Amino acid sequence: MTQITFEHVVKRFGSVTAVNDVSLTVGDGEFVALLGPSGCGKTTTLRLVAGLEFADSGRVLIGERDVTRLPPRARDVAMVFQDYALYPHMTLLENIGYPLKVRGVGKQERVERVTEVAQQLQIGDLLDRRPGQISGGQQQRASVARAVVHQALCFLFDEPLSNLDAQLRLEARAFLKHLQHELGVTTVYVTHDQAEAMALADRIVVMNFGRVMQIGAPLEVYRRPANTFVASFIGSPPMNLLAGTVDLGRGMFRLNGEEPAIDMSALFRRLNGKLTDGQTITLGVRPEHLMPQIEPSPGAIPAQVYAVQPMGGEVLIVVRVARKLVSVRLFRDEPPDLPHEVWLVPDLNMSYAYDADGNLLQ
């Protein structure tokens, strides 16, 4: 049973608070992705688990053990680094076998275990090469092999795919997910790529400015972002956010003082009692929940077509609404024939309202 627990962890670098009161639990065998823009504290959080940084306050637990003050070697974790950190002066055999060598495993057993893991990861015939003599994808596998060769309590990944080209990244992504499933080892995975986090993780922790913005299963985070930061970070293109004022009496929503007001009484009824008349809110709608129509209708938002982008399996239409660009996604291969003036019908069951602080109203 290896679960990783953070209890009110704070880490400061000088005047910068890199990790600000983070509490979370990674369950046994769970794959959790830490997601956020650069400088949000996700890598520091990971390094706090590894013991490469020490918390200023709060506790870090691996399993039942408090490891807050323990050095890395007392924690028994395995980590894959962004630059792989394969030792250039050692062969792959020595590199992958290094955690075993440090733990005093005999040479014979070391060679056997490294060979077994390397074959499993399809780098079995490269073991006498040095890191400089193999490709980026092979280096990535070698660094994963070094992590899995000894049975560590948990795996830590620090953006392990960001140095691969797009094609290899997709391959490696599937490979990592498959491997983690097979081994069933508790995993924390740091990435700034929301698609990677969605594809890999059982749960996503979205971070910004050292704080946890939302924790949830990928689809939960995608469907119901807890705040406008998560809404604008997850999804490609992200959720459309439209600011406006509420006219409760008439059930109308006015986009930043623009005319005409739009009938949103269905949404307001769902948020019964949460809204006040004249309140400024931000409406959040995913691109796939906006339906373009060529005729006006009640509740439709007037828009002008800006660009139509066929993507193969889907069509991405960018339109202009109240001087802002809004994305619309249609799941069809043929781009529709649209006039310049269109009306967007939002699916109000899949639309959300955020208050002035950016938090979800529910």
Place this chain on the structure above:
Amino acid sequence: MNSFLMRSWLARALLFAFSVIIAAFFVTPLLWLITAPFNTQANLAVTIPSNPSLANFEAVYNNKFAMRALFQNNLIIGGGVMVLVAGVATMASYGLSRTHVPGRDVLVYVLILFSSVVSGTAAMVPIFLLVFRLGLIDTYAGVILVMTGGLLPSAIFIMRDFIDSIPRSYEEAALVCGASSLRVFRDVALPMVRPGVVVVAIWAFVNAWGAFLIPSVLLRSPDRMPASIASYSFYTEAGTPNLTLLSAYAFLYTIPVLVLYLIVNWRFGFRFFGGIKS
């Protein structure tokens, strides 16, 4: 147009002449060093010996004092300084590079400043007294320690550049693999800074090899004198150099340093010169 061409031609000719003079200035002594030892009647002129002979080397070889200075004392002092400077500088600069000591950079710059401003010559009297009190006058250890002390600040400065250029993640990976700090240094950091260690070691060796002042002040017995002092045995009592023998001795004096450079060139290819290897 014509005058313009003329002027540019003239400029090039002047530049060429200037280069020749500069080159001659540096090359002539080297030519002398190569030709004179094989000439039985060498003077200060560079002449290709009409009848090259090894007689000079034989005479030098028979000077037991000079030979011991070169092939025993110089190797002991040079080797000792090389090992101490490289070892201490590597560990010190690793520590300075990898730990967060307040005022660390200031400390390093003050060290460098002091070592370049306060030269060994100026500090010779206190150094002599210190070595005397320690009972290390007329010992190899005294010479080696004083020279090591003089070379260390610059050596640390050079090494820190090498160590700073190595990404921390290599060492962090080893730490997470379960290695202790000492083990990380031995298994990961040290092999990666090896080119830097070699540069510093050779630099220290060459410095010790040619040193004159410190051994001449700290050593007493002829048995322990290095070659730079022993070369005076090829001067007459009136102070006139015997150029014939001196040139042969100087030739032998340069060979170990040359050999060292060639070995390093063969092993490391000099790729580390010009700063940091990628």
